[in-house]
Amino acid sequence: MKALLLVAHGSRRQQSNDEVVLLAEKLKAICSEQYQIVHAGFLELADTLIPDGIKLCIDDGATSIIVLPYFLNSGRHVVEDIPTIVNETEALYPQVDINIASHLGASDKMIEILMSCANQVK
């Protein structure tokens, strides 16, 4: 079974973390044919850290996991921290294939989504 793990930075504001969890739930509802398992995980400042999120996916039966970094910039978190944590965690589960997707900010569709935000202004 294929899983998506949406990974955000994490915030001291519970509402910010809740928004990410809600987004993961929306993803799950919409993409269930392609990804049977969807969870949210955080780099820091939240209860479910990245290794916890990976474990949740595996406990649900995931055999492959795509980690999806919900980050706009290719900073240290995207380039170093997330890959390091994912690699360390992957070593604990050799039977599971884990890959990291491009971070959100690198998407070709960013222009489209920004135009959509701008065009909704009355």
Add this chain to the structure above:
Amino acid sequence: MKALLLVAHGSRRQQSNDEVVLLAEKLKAICSEQYQIVHAGFLELADTLIPDGIKLCIDDGATSIIVLPYFLNSGRHVVEDIPTIVNETEALYPQVDINIASHLGASDKMIEILMSCANQVK
């Protein structure tokens, strides 16, 4: 003339700020029919702050400006800081109409862009 001002947080890492400026340039290239003027501005930690970005747009001839918050979460920056700065700056230019779009994270298209990132993983 209509302008877009892409507003990001700003970072001590010059590369992060450069990525935002590059994104604004892509927006300009693609959306020039609808928005003749596009600039980037930052909340902090960068040379071009939000009032500077608004002034750049006005100096280029903007009569209306849409401020586009390049933020994922509806935190204090989106809810309080950006509106306060935009309102204070707008008061200096009563002839210009300035509106703030929804922040990026609130877009209905977020699911689509995340799926696109996930599906690019081999």
